Amino acid sequence: MSTVDLVQGSVMAGMLRGELVPGTWLRQDDLAERLGVSKIPVREALQRLAAIGLLRFEANRGVVVPSLSAAEAEENYALRRLIEPMLLDRALPNLSIVDLAEAELALSSDSLSLTEANWAFHRALYRASECERGMAMTEILHAAVAPYVVLYTERLGGAKHSDDEHGAILDACRHGDRTAARSLLIQHLDAAAEALDLYLKEEGRQALRWTRH
Amino acid sequence: MSTVDLVQGSVMAGMLRGELVPGTWLRQDDLAERLGVSKIPVREALQRLAAIGLLRFEANRGVVVPSLSAAEAEENYALRRLIEPMLLDRALPNLSIVDLAEAELALSSDSLSLTEANWAFHRALYRASECERGMAMTEILHAAVAPYVVLYTERLGGAKHSDDEHGAILDACRHGDRTAARSLLIQHLDAAAEALDLYLKEEGRQALRWTRH
DNA sequence: ATAGGTAGAATCGTATACGATTATGCAAAG
């Protein structure tokens, strides 16, 4: 594994963990020193993450975790609503016991952060689709909202609701029930989209109050 | 515009122009010298393009234009079939005269290469959707097949068929006919997918003959 | 007191340099 991969993984993990909240500036020298490498591979990793929209370069100012508008969040889930059902459809006939076990494991893992576990669950169910591009796009879409998912679930005091939905989806997959799995997945995505939308609008109101001071 | 952007644009253009056929190796020093810059921004640009799947880094060997399997091509068009109708749907109510004019211009432009013109046409019709991420994903999907589209259309002796389809889509957009535009777009994508699939299967047969020699 | 300006520090972006890895060509052995 190259040094660039190391840095990318490190930043990505921080993102899924919710340590890198939107608006955070990433100092290249800091990252380099912390990981014991030079700036070059750090910058290359940041360029990779910026290319997929997870970070943003601002000329001569550095790299920042971009914040999401309500419209962007809505688009994010609209895209997932299109792509993820396709992945599940294609994966369903080829789902192995290993895939199902991995998905179940992700539900009960406590070594993973919330968003890491969420993506691990979905990835396990989608992998058998063998759609690499669709998987990559979906991972990007998951990661893009991860900072917010961390924020709003911790404010709502947990993710029990989401866990129940995951369980229902997993059951449908076990029984090979394509139509049920598909509609449960779409419901799941719509619920998440709704929750995020509420959070972002609330946050917007607060920001407004701040500007009024 | 940063040096990295310059390099990225240069490589991207070569890709859309069909100069960079799959299997081509990109030498970092060559690129740097040709553009009058050092290797650092060159590598950063290549990392960006690799992050979105348009290039592939091979450890200690360099960067190569990846070749597409028939399955990957099929997935590519399956994704476009999902995303692009959504973009057109969202754009249609907001299409301006400027957008329509730009789309028409792309059809008759001879300063652009075939694939550049193709993307310019679709982008003009999608821009009003204001879906940045969906646009970015679509551009990636277009670019990924561009090297092949160049190859198979020049073997088929032109793109008249595709031009007709573009004209029909544009007309439907002018009349604000959402269902017609949508179905014409899907037909257009299916036709392109079919043509590429045929080409790749034929190419596969030839490769087989080569190995037998 | 506040706006504006000016060092100085911090940070960025790119060039140069160099060890590490891989490709290439040629010689010798089978």
Add this chain to the structure above:
DNA sequence: CTTTGCATAATCGTATACGATTCTACCTAT
């Protein structure tokens, strides 16, 4: 004639270095 081994060249990946830009804190003038 083909294959193996090695020396050399080409290329890659990352560290260091440095000018350029931006940020910060303090100072001055209105």
